Amino acid sequence: MITGKNYIGKNLSAVGRKTYRTFNPQLNIENDFVFTEATNEEIESAVALASEAFKVYRTISGAEKANFLNAIADEIVALDNELLTVYCSESGLPRGRAEGEMGRTIGQLRAFAQLLLEGSWVEATIDTAQPNRMPAPKPDLRKMLIPIGPVVVFGASNFPLAYSTAGGDTASALAAGCPVIVKSHPMHSGTGELVASAVIKAVQKTGMPNGVFSNLNSTGIEVGQHLVKHPGVKAVGFTGSIAGGKALFDLAAKRLEPIPVFAEMGSINPVVILPGALQNSYADLAKTYAVSITLGTGQFCTNPGLLLGIKGEDLTTFVRHLSNEILKIDASCMLHPNIARVYEANKQKAIVQQGVTVVADADVDVKPNFARQAVATVEGTVFLENPTLHQEVFGPYSLVVQCENIKQLEQIISALEGQLTGTLIAADEEANKYPEIILALQNRVGRLIFNGVPTGVEVCPSMTHGGPYPASTDSRFTAVGTNSIKRWVRPFSYQDWPDALLPDALKNENPLGISRMVNNKPTISKIV
């Protein structure tokens, strides 16, 4: 049941006066539930509880944390129809998407549980002592990853489940041993509260310390800023706009004790279409890309917002097909009136730039909050000279850049800001001919796709979902997949520490049976 209250640890609380409702963009009306924004006192309580909980939670075994994560997944499954209905009413997204995202959220929680049960993720590294080493003895040194402390998670507007309350950031932080305080996204606070209730049930069922999880409502930037500035908070996870992510990053850097902010932000995901790829397959490619550009009403961080090709008849034919295909697709609902308004404004700003030609714009009457999909073209030289055209238009819009030649294509790729993904569309053997293009792309992105589409982010250990700034604030880490746990830990070494006092991961006996580096060799053997 949705109460509209904040979860301060296991307690529901709503002492504040500022209230708000979420919005149903499909029906263009406010939803019934009324949410109360967290007060400064409630924020203080949540952080104090998280700091207390950390003292216990950081020492809990991997098996117990795995049990906790699996229990969260079970409780989310139990929410079933209630959760899916609220999700759709707050996002405008269809039921199938809600089901898919719920499955992904549960899958992520269980994947982290598996990682904890296996245990080697702590990167235990042991160099045994050499007391007789000359000229000085070598001490016994043992290193592993340990949790960083309470983490604040900002839910994403475009993924109410998989990147929000118990989404990837929360699951990875809890797996690492860090308590989590969620700053709920104001567009889907009902979905957030239901998921928070599932987490709290799991906390209670598995005997986790109170305060290991809190969920705070807010409808302005103050709650989030208060949390990021709080000395009890040790790291931040964020998904959203460049402006929001950078503001929080700067705020965290200005603290007396600066902390890491892992923000996953905007991206236009360049797609490079080499000339040979168009010769026989422009029709199929156009169909595939029309679907990718409009998937989820273009509201994916991996949306292909920029198509780069070499000027000529083949590219012109492809663009004609793409325009036709994109206009066949029905307009669809955006997440919120503000997102729809910003999309129209940003699209307008992009298409009125000098040298930009609109080749497809669904110029139809659409229902409120629905998006008109569009494709435009521009010459490579114009694109290079106009930074406005490099900016993300969050929604079903893509710009085709007609480059003069391969050299200009390389120049354009190198001039792009950091991106989450890059895609290469090439005919057989064609990719071998242009290594400079592949190197230029690699230098700008976190993931390269070959003859596919960037939309669709697999959740698995080998996924990199991040990239050079502004795609993310730290390109050394991924926000998706089990490796995202590395954002919430720090390396820690014990020197000449008695075996009995060491954590299990570093004991001579290797009681967890995990893979470790011992004297520079990977092994699961005990140290004798």
Ligand code: NAP
């Ligand atoms: P957002 O405006 O960046 O907001 C995300 C969260 O951060 C919200 O909870 C927001 O709080 C908070 N926030 C934003 N600026 C803040 C600041 N200066 N200080 C403290 N907290 C701050 O993103 P959004 O609401 O999800 O969507 C807005 C736009 O972001 C979209 O139109 C789109 O352009 C972009 N976006 C991009 C991606 C992507 O993956 N590329 C994903 C989602 C959104 P309040 O809402 O309470 O103010």
